[in-house]
Amino acid sequence: xxxxxxxxxxxxxxxxxxxxxxxxxxxxxxxxxxxxxxxxxxxxxxxxxxxxxxxxxxxxxxxxxxxxxxxxxxxxxxxxxxxxxxxxxxxxxxxxxxxxxxxxxxxxxxxxxx
Amino acid sequence: xxxxxxxxxxxxxxxxxxxxxxxxxxxxxxxxxxxxxxxxxxxxxxxxxxxxxxxxxxxxxxxxxxxxxxxxxxxxxxxxxxxxxxxxxxxxxxxxxxxxxxxxxxxxxx
Numbered sequence: 001x002x003x004x005x006x007x008x009x010x011x012x013x014x015x016x017x018x019x020x021x022x023x024x025x026x027x028x029x030x031x032x033x034x035x036x037x038x039x040x041x042x043x044x045x046x047x048x049x050x051x052x053x054x055x056x057x058x059x060x061x062x063x064x065x066x067x068x069x070x071x072x073x074x075x076x077x078x079x080x081x082x083x084x085x086x087x088x089x090x091x092x093x094x095x096x097x098x099x100x101x102x103x104x105x106x107x108x109x110x111x112x113x114x
Numbered sequence: 115x116x117x118x119x120x121x122x123x124x125x126x127x128x129x130x131x132x133x134x135x136x137x138x139x140x141x142x143x144x145x146x147x148x149x150x151x152x153x154x155x156x157x158x159x160x161x162x163x164x165x166x167x168x169x170x171x172x173x174x175x176x177x178x179x180x181x182x183x184x185x186x187x188x189x190x191x192x193x194x195x196x197x198x199x200x201x202x203x204x205x206x207x208x209x210x211x212x213x214x215x216x217x218x219x220x221x222x223x224x
Binding site for chain 1: 122148156157158159160163202204210211212213214215216217
């Protein structure tokens with residue numbers, strides 16, 4: 001089954017404790033992206049990757065890191081989480097952001113930083 | 115700041131009616147526009163995309179784009195209770211960046 005998976009689905013952590021949210025897709029997609037979704041603010045893009053070893057900042061990259069060492073994986077790293085990073089996070093992938101290409105979203109990771 | 119704006123709603127329509135969802139965008143360089151549906155607690159899923167001025171129809175859904183007015187809309191004909199969800203409008207300028215609106219909550223009343 002074609003899908004985007006994220007782990008963990010739920011995470012409670014404390015301020016400053018490094019964490020990684022994994023994202024994996026099995027559709028051989030070139031493009032992957034991370035979003036956060038907050039009430040009243042909608043979906044905001046954190047980072048995206050056009051291919052292996054190629055990443056770029058979205059609208060809200062502060063406090064996050066990413067890497068794309070393999071085509072299928074795009075982990076999101078919070079080196080020192082803070083309470084304002086409490087959010088619902090989505091990973092997405094697509095063949096590329098050309099006209100008509102859709103992004104497939106993972107199930108989401110709900111993060112609470114205390 | 116590039117923005118995509120939507121009325122948060124809720125937009126309530128009776129079952130069988132036409133639901134009209136609207137979206138405006140600020141970046142004139144936007145080339146592609148997308149409508150996603152998101153059920154509560156779930157991830158967004160694409161309903162339609164449009165990149166040319168005019169209408170695009172797919173089943174009960176019609177997307178409309180007016181680049182001169184920087185306006186995108188989604189019409190849902192014969193609305194069903196299962197259409198009750200939040201609808202997200204998104205724009206892309208073809209630079210691998212998506213800008214999403216905050217979404218419009220639609221309630222279809224049985």
